[in-house]
Amino acid sequence: xxxxxxxxxxxxxxxxxxxxxxxxxxxxxxxxxxxxxxxxxxxxxxxxxxxxxxxxxxxxxxxxxxxxxxxxxxxxxxxxxxxxxxxxxxxxxxxxxxxxxxxxxxxxxxxxxxxxxxxxxxxxxxxxxxxxxxxxxxxxxxxxxxxxxxxxxxxxxxxxxxxxxxxxxxxxxxxxxxxxxxxxxxxxxxxxxxxxxxxxxxxxxxxxxxxxxxxxxxxxxxxxxxxxxxxxxxxxxxxxxxxxxxxxxxxxxxxxxxxxxxxxxxxxxxxxxxxxxxxxxxxxxxxxxxxxxxxxxxxxxxxxxxxxxxxxxxxxxxxxxxxxxxxxxxxxxxxxxxxxxxxxxxxxxxxxxxxx
Amino acid sequence: xxxxxxxxxxxxxxxxxxxxxxxxxxxxxxxxxxxxxxxxxxxxxxxxxxxxxxxxxxxxxxxxxxxxxxxxxxxxxxxxxxxxxxxxxxxxxxxxxxxxxxxxxxxxxxxxxxxxxxxxxxxxxxxxxxxxxxxxxxxxxxxxxxxxxxxxxxxxxxxxxxxxxxxxxxxxxxxxxxxxxxxxxxxxxxxxxxxxxxxxxxxxxxxxxxxxxxxxxxxxxxxxxxxxxxxxxxxxxxxxxxxxxxxxxxxxxxxxxxxxxxxxx
Amino acid sequence: xxxxxxxxxxxxxxxxxxxxxxxxxxxxxxxxxxxxxxxxxxxxxxxxxxxxxxxxxxxxxxxxxxxxxxxxxxxxxxxxxxxxxxxxxxxxxxxxxxxxxxxxxxxxxxxxxxxxxxxxxxxxxxxxxxxxxxxxxxxxxxxxxxxxxxxxxxxxxxxxxxxxxxxxxxxxxxxxxxxxxxxxxxxxxxxxxxxxxxxxxxxxxxxxxxxxxxxxxxxxxxxxxxxxxxxxxxxxxxxxxxxxxxxxxxxxxxxxxxxxxxxxxxxxxxxxxxxxxxxxxxxxxxxxxxxxxxxx
Numbered sequence: 001x002x003x004x005x006x007x008x009x010x011x012x013x014x015x016x017x018x019x020x021x022x023x024x025x026x027x028x029x030x031x032x033x034x035x036x037x038x039x040x041x042x043x044x045x046x047x048x049x050x051x052x053x054x055x056x057x058x059x060x061x062x063x064x065x066x067x068x069x070x071x072x073x074x075x076x077x078x079x080x081x082x083x084x085x086x087x088x089x090x091x092x093x094x095x096x097x098x099x100x101x102x103x104x105x106x107x108x109x110x111x112x113x114x115x116x117x118x119x120x121x122x123x124x125x126x127x128x129x130x131x132x133x134x135x136x137x138x139x140x141x142x143x144x145x146x147x148x149x150x151x152x153x154x155x156x157x158x159x160x161x162x163x164x165x166x167x168x169x170x171x172x173x174x175x176x177x178x179x180x181x182x183x184x185x186x187x188x189x190x191x192x193x194x195x196x197x198x199x200x201x202x203x204x205x206x207x208x209x210x211x212x213x214x215x216x217x218x219x220x221x222x223x224x225x226x227x228x229x230x231x232x233x234x235x236x237x238x239x240x241x242x243x244x245x246x247x248x249x250x251x252x253x254x255x256x257x258x259x260x261x262x263x264x265x266x267x268x269x270x271x272x273x274x275x276x277x278x279x280x281x282x283x284x285x286x287x288x289x290x291x292x293x294x295x296x297x298x299x300x301x302x303x304x305x306x307x308x309x310x311x312x313x314x315x316x317x318x319x320x321x322x323x324x325x326x327x328x329x330x331x332x333x334x335x336x337x338x339x340x341x342x343x344x345x346x347x348x349x350x351x352x353x354x355x356x
Numbered sequence: 357x358x359x360x361x362x363x364x365x366x367x368x369x370x371x372x373x374x375x376x377x378x379x380x381x382x383x384x385x386x387x388x389x390x391x392x393x394x395x396x397x398x399x400x401x402x403x404x405x406x407x408x409x410x411x412x413x414x415x416x417x418x419x420x421x422x423x424x425x426x427x428x429x430x431x432x433x434x435x436x437x438x439x440x441x442x443x444x445x446x447x448x449x450x451x452x453x454x455x456x457x458x459x460x461x462x463x464x465x466x467x468x469x470x471x472x473x474x475x476x477x478x479x480x481x482x483x484x485x486x487x488x489x490x491x492x493x494x495x496x497x498x499x500x501x502x503x504x505x506x507x508x509x510x511x512x513x514x515x516x517x518x519x520x521x522x523x524x525x526x527x528x529x530x531x532x533x534x535x536x537x538x539x540x541x542x543x544x545x546x547x548x549x550x551x552x553x554x555x556x557x558x559x560x561x562x563x564x565x566x567x568x569x570x571x572x573x574x575x576x577x578x579x580x581x582x583x584x585x586x587x588x589x590x591x592x593x594x595x596x597x598x599x600x601x602x603x604x605x606x607x608x609x610x611x612x613x614x615x616x617x618x619x620x621x
Numbered sequence: 622x623x624x625x626x627x628x629x630x631x632x633x634x635x636x637x638x639x640x641x642x643x644x645x646x647x648x649x650x651x652x653x654x655x656x657x658x659x660x661x662x663x664x665x666x667x668x669x670x671x672x673x674x675x676x677x678x679x680x681x682x683x684x685x686x687x688x689x690x691x692x693x694x695x696x697x698x699x700x701x702x703x704x705x706x707x708x709x710x711x712x713x714x715x716x717x718x719x720x721x722x723x724x725x726x727x728x729x730x731x732x733x734x735x736x737x738x739x740x741x742x743x744x745x746x747x748x749x750x751x752x753x754x755x756x757x758x759x760x761x762x763x764x765x766x767x768x769x770x771x772x773x774x775x776x777x778x779x780x781x782x783x784x785x786x787x788x789x790x791x792x793x794x795x796x797x798x799x800x801x802x803x804x805x806x807x808x809x810x811x812x813x814x815x816x817x818x819x820x821x822x823x824x825x826x827x828x829x830x831x832x833x834x835x836x837x838x839x840x841x842x843x844x845x846x847x848x849x850x851x852x853x854x855x856x857x858x859x860x861x862x863x864x865x866x867x868x869x870x871x872x873x874x875x876x877x878x879x880x881x882x883x884x885x886x887x888x889x890x891x892x893x894x895x896x897x898x899x900x901x902x903x904x905x906x907x908x909x910x911x912x913x914x915x916x917x
Contacts, residue, residue, distance in 0.1 A: 058813075087809065089806045093825070375733075393752075438636075439633045447625045465892065469643075558849075573739045605735060
């Protein structure tokens with residue numbers, strides 16, 4: 001399948017939604033292409049699992065259409081859509097062997113036995129399960145069980161897309177790397193469309209070609225990890241991505257300069273007159289403590305993380321996080337900040353505004 | 357979807373019909389009952405209920421029954437709570453055997469104990485008092501309560517006990533103020549089952565009483581008068597025995613539903 | 622993970638004392654009676670294994686009676702299990718998951734369980750009669766001769782039907798609890814895998830119900846094996862002794878005829894059988910638990 005389109009999809013769990021707050025998923029429009037890995041990233045309750053379940057058919061959307069390659073599949077059953085889904089909690093059929101588990105979806109579709117066996121062998125080889133095919137699935141470890149779940153999804157040749165709902169949550173941290181590499185290998189080999197739900201930004205940024213950041217039932221930004229890092233379209237994205245997140249300061253913007261509490265900051269371009277709540281944002285990576293001239297701040301605390309030092313400072317009333325480059329001394333409470341103007345962004349009512 | 361609803365509806369109807377029939381009969385006169393099968397009382401009467409509410413030899417039966425059931429429930433829970441805690445939290449000498457022996461008492465045929473109890477409670481002078489029945493019913497209710505409570509207690513993480521100990525709580529205080537509220541649903545389920553099994557039991561209740569503490573069940577089994585079975589009266593007495601049970605289930609319905617959802621069976 | 626501490630016995634002491642008082646002491650008197658004979662007037666003399674030999678000899682009066690009652694009990698238990706277990710599972714599968722419908726269903730289902738057992742007997746005593754009962758009248762009206770006081774077959778049908786009415790809800794409620802414990806993810810995965818309703822039942826629901834079903838079968842078998850009140854009220858053990866189950870016969874011996882020795886011997890053998898069955902089930906249950914814990 002070449003692409004998945006979500007056209008005006010919205011969902012409410014209540015019977016008669018009227019105000020936007022009734023909707024767990026506000027109306028959105030997305031297009032996803034085959035062969036890419038997408039991550040749905042956001043905090044708990046942001047609607048990402050709902051969105052995933054709408055794509056797989058476990059939930060019927062209250063509004064909007066779902067299209068696979070231009071075909072309207074909104075009313076199609078889960079089985080008909082031919083997608084695979086791996087859940088947070090490893091789901092295996094206790095009564096069957098590993099091989100039996102892998103064969104299950106094919107047996108349900110009544111495929112001939114030889115074909116089933118061939119597919120099971122192929123899938124097991126891809127996932128490293130060949131040695132345990134005859135063992136009861138019940139006694140396997142959690143990461144093996146997740147591989148089996150994944151295998152059940154991949155065993156169908158014509159599977160349209162593979163969906164993951166926080167699949168690494170129950171896996172021991174030491175084993176997540178192995179499972180993640182397997183996923184990437186499978187992805188490259190089969191050129192599938194993969195969509196993964198997660199609340200862990202590291203997982204999202206390493207797994208995905210493009211990340212969909214969500215909050216409060218809304219899609220805030222879709223972009224590559226680099227785009228999200230360098231040009232967050234929403235203050236939430238700036239704050240959620242990156243550790244620590246973006247600094248945000250309320251400001252008054254005039255032309256190419258912003259005023260924060262009487263201090264002036266240079267902006268990367270000239271801005272038109274702005275109404276609404278205005279903030280400027282800049283990542284700590286581009287805010288440096290400097291020995292030379294700069295904005296005067298008070299240092300509250302310095303965190304030494306080994307490879308870098310982070311200073312928590314105050315500009316007037318506003319807290320900021322800044323990097324301390326090696327070689328810059330810290331003496332006393334007073335210090336000066338240098339901010340790279342090309343890295344500053346302006347947000348009006350939480351949404352980024354481009355310069356003219 | 358609708359096949360499920362139909363099956364359920366048929367089942368619930370089949371369950372309700374005999375009870376409806378009893379209620380139906382309780383509002384009829386004996387003449388109407390014996391003259392044929394009518395689906396609802398053509399000549400409704402409250403005489404049967406009136407008789408029960410005004411005749412001490414009848415209503416005392418309910419009072420007696422309720423008293424030993426309540427005593428038994430309280431007693432069973434009081435014994436079972438510490439014991440269930442021990443089974444849930446500790447391993448000790450003979451614990452598996454003790455647990456099995458307890459459960460096997462739940463499975464003991466009351467008929468086997470009818471005669472020995474008769475002798476025993478006569479010997480200690482508790483014969484014909486609610487205490488005799490309350491204690492006798494402990495035979496099967498205490499193991500049941502221990503079993504149910506142990507299940508719920510095992511669902512409470514041990515860290516809570518340890519934290520309380522670190523915070524300086526003495527064991528009784530910890531148990532009453534912290535632990536018990538956490539297993540409130542379990543206590544509700546256990547109390548419900550103790551109440552139920554004590555309320556419904558007849559053999560021991562009848563064997564251990566003659567005049568003073570006679571439970572309603574025993575009184576009902578002697579309603580043959582000179583003019584034949586007093587069906588209306590019997591039906592009314594029967595309906596009234598349903599009331600405590602219906603009330604209890606109505607009040608604990610949420611606890612039971614939540615207890616089921618915990619999946620701890 | 623559980624600490625080993627023998628002081629836990631202090632916590633268990635109240636239960637131990639209560640059960641000692643209500644189980645061990647009476648059983649000791651029973652053992653005492655079982656090896657003695659008496660001429661009445663409280664004069665006892667040693668009889669050794671006499672009663673037991675008579676009990677286990679089918680050709681003797683006592684033995685024959687015991688065997689007949691035992692066979693009746695086993696047949697009865699088999700019948701009610703064969704009906705109540707599948708029916709209970711079916712009802713559990715049909716029960717709603719939440720909401721007011723669930724509350725109503727729970728209340729209606731619990732009602733038969735809360736009826737005093739003699740009232741259960743009374744209800745069916747009336748309900749199954751042709752002259753004053755809806756069921757009896759309906760069946761006879763449909764052309765089938767049905768009189769539980771006169772024909773053994775009708776008596777058995779009534780008693781079995783009564784037990785099914787009385788106790789299926791317990792099986793259903795236990796199964797329902799077991800079903801609710803299955804996480805949603807299993808059903809979702811089955812949907813994604815394209816499993817039919819039957820496959821979902823066979824591969825997801827039934828395996829998860831194993832533990833609950835063992836408990837349900839144990840409870841129903843033991844309780845039906847001990848049954849006394851309900852059949853006693855409806856048929857009194859008749860017609861003849863076609864519905865005289867072990868408990869009924871035992872009570873007749875002990876409290877009716879005051880045949881202490883025979884009753885005591887029968888009590889002990891009766892109790893031993895239930896203990897044996899209990900032990901088998903308990904072992905099965907611990908095995909299932911151990912396997913579950915090993916796999917988790």
